[in-house]
Amino acid sequence: MRFVQFADAHGDPEAAVVHNGARYPLGVPMRQLIDDGLNSALCRGEHAIAESAPLASDVGGGALIPFQPSSFRDFMTFYEHTCGTSGTGVVSAEWYEQPVFYFSNTSTCVPGDGSMVAYPPGSEQLDFEAEVAAVITGRGTDLTVAEAARHVFGYTILNDWSARDTQLREMRVGLGPAKGKDFATTIGPCIVTADEYGSRRTSDGRLDADVRAYVNGHLLGADNLVNMSWRFEELIAHASRGSAVDSGDIIGSGTAGNGGCLLELRSNHPDPPPYLSPGDEVRIEVDGLGSITNVVGYPTKAPKVGRARPPLRPRHAVDTALFGVPAGHTYSEGRM
Known part of the structure; x- marks a missing residue:
């Protein structure tokens, strides 16, 4: 079967099964369909095709991603x-x-x-x-x-x-x-x-x-x-x-x-x-x-975070040139 997701009359996501080019609403979002398992989804799809009227072509016209992935x-x-x-x-x-x-x-x-x-x-x-x-x-x-x-x-x-x-x-x-x-x-x-x-x-x-x-x-x-x-x-x-x-x-x-x-x-x-x-x-x-x-x-534009700061208490020599600070520069250790 082939499942898609559309926005219902309230703007909420709802899954539909596609059959012969028509979409039959399932009454649940795609994520619930996935969570309930493949066999359940297939049963829902078969029931919707047999018992429900297909969506009008102008309903749910705004495409949605099939679902919001977890990872x-x-x-x-x-x-x-x-x-x-x-x-x-x-x-x-x-x-x-x-x-x-x-x-x-x-x-x-x-x-x-x-x-x-x-x-x-x-x-x-x-x-x-x-x-x-x-x-x-x-x-x-x-x-x-x-x-x-x-x-x-x-x-x-x-x-x-x-x-x-x-x-x-x-x-x-x-x-x-x-x-x-x-x-x-x-x-x-x-x-x-x-x-x-x-x-x-x-x-x-x-x-x-x-x-x-x-x-x-x-x-x-x-x-x-x-x-x-x-x-x-x-x-x-x-x-x-x-x-x-x-x-x-x-x-x-x-x-x-x-x-x-x-x-x-x-x-x-x-x-x-x-x-x-x-x-x-x-x-x-x-x-x-x-x-x-x-x-x-x-x-697009976004604020820059900036370059790395040199270590405040280095355990090894610090490459001041790459850090963009003058050689011999020291930091005074302040506390917030």
Whole structure:
């Protein structure tokens, strides 16, 4: 089944099941649908299609994100993308040993209905990342791969927007990515349930679905989920190791290869495309999941925090030049 979320007459989010192009309201928000589990959602959907009238085409016209995720782990599973963005053209030995992820912000999720994504403060290198996310139902810890598969509610398209210049600066410190990623994430336009999307599985359990990325209508990247080096249930099992995955979490596939982002194309292309500019339209399409589209907005401004201060009581020599203070300068220790 395919579920979407719309704003009801009171402006509150409500889930609907899509059948033959029509939307049938379910009377609960998408998050409750996810929390109650896949079997319950399928029963609700079947009942709504059989017993309810579809929504009028002009009702709930304002697109919403499918739901507000609880947490967002984004992995790096596509070999070609990993090679193409490594800076060396090769993958580190550690990449082969286990899937690796980072946490991103769930408070900045935006719908893919043509809504605007503004440039984050201080960046001049805005990029897209074409991905798919698994939506988690139920809490689990130290899951086996088979157990993890039972925690997949469904799948949705994901665009992990990236400020590459900001990302590079912070990762040089040995931490991150953080501010290079947390300003916007697009998910949508729907959630396709695990039972329906599972029909795309190959003999080794991977999903067979083309992923395409367009900028201003021009195809820049094309890959397939079969090129993920780990299956989603393996990512979920790893995420739960010594920790927990929980209902409403999303697990990102990582960026598709062969042009799934501009950084890869700029690293390996004789005529590299520019980073995104205000007014550019980015569309991500995935077979069986639909498409999400956003327009790039103008740069935003935010107050600066400022440079690091030198230690007040240093245990080692302080590089005063890098701290921007005169050599021999001392601080008087005041107390608040």
